[in-house]
Amino acid sequence: MRWPDAAAVLQGQSFRNVVLIKLQMPDAMCVDSRPGWQRQGRRVARGASGIRIVASARDVDRAAGPVQGHGVATVWDISQTEGGPMPPIGDLRPEHVYVALARVALDAGYRVNRRQLPDESTGAITDRRRRRVIVSDDLDGAVAAMRLAHELAHLRMHKMSPDSGCHGLSKLEAESVAYTTLARFGVLPTHQMASAAGTIGRNPPIRLVETLGGRVVAAAGRLIGDTERRLSAAQVLRDKTRTDPICLDMEDRELDRGL
Ligand SMILES: [Zn+2]
Known part of the structure; x- marks a missing residue:
């Protein structure tokens, strides 16, 4: 971490x-x-x-x-x-990051929906065949954003068959990319990543660490860049309306329609 x-x-x-x-x-x-x-x-x-x-x-x-x-x-x-003032620190809410991530998903041809999911799911599932990501209704903003970023990381990094599941190194990579992305925007959930680090043990070979680290940092960098570009649009919307709940509600409905 x-x-x-x-x-x-x-x-x-x-x-x-x-x-x-x-x-x-x-x-x-x-x-x-x-x-x-x-x-x-x-x-x-x-x-x-x-x-x-x-x-x-x-x-x-x-x-x-x-x-x-x-x-x-x-x-x-x-x-x-x-010299000069320090650059301003962003004031982002997890909901804005979630909306931006959903737009990034849409750019890749995936719709994002909120829906009730079975208890045993990890909070989000990706249906590659129907090209959609479903994020559980029950999650609060930061956790929902984390789950969505995790699914996006899988989509970008792993070729997964419909039932290959989420475990081992793929899980560790996806969770690390999600963590890095949310940390970048300062919206990490209080209950952070379910540690998947046990996968690689306490003293992993250097080559494995370097490969994993390189893949995670590169994938997180791209996801952060894409999300930043989408965030500016979401922020404009927020600044215009000022009444946050209504605005976010509108964004959610917009997303449900698939924009
Ligand atoms: Zn996963």
Whole structure:
């Protein structure tokens, strides 16, 4: 759970770099290169020591030399910069994230419905044949968003037969992507992920961790990006009406009609 938390705040970084950044500066929230900060109207504080990460070819810091065939780049956390106000922290409700996720599903051709589901279900099911996701009626906003993000992660990452179910590594990946996505928007449910981490044991092989971490961070990054684009539309709606319950009710009905 610590790594998905870190991946959520350090969006856009590879899993390997999320690990490297957190090892060097556990509280890092948002990193960029020196020219990157300059473009955002900030500058790196004098004497601040940078964080070394694995660079893509174009960002290589030539002075630092190669590390295992990769380049090294130096970045700084926002707390090491000065100038201008800090970027505002979002004020999102889980319902908005849910609506945005439902729109992301619709973009992929899947309708999202709320309905009573049998007790033994995990709160959401995906019917790939009829191209729809059903989220249980009983769930509150944050949990509903979490279940929907989990189903979207499966849809994007796993080829599942209608009855292959949700277990093992697929479950761990889908749950980690959902967790990272909701953490990014600050709307995690109080009862967080049913730990699927037991699947990989206490000392998993490094290669497995790297593969899983890479897949989760990449998939979460894409889902977060798509959701962000859909969120702006949902927020406009909220700002226009101001009367939240009515507005959300309307959005739900809109979603039930499949938009
Ligand atoms: Zn699942």
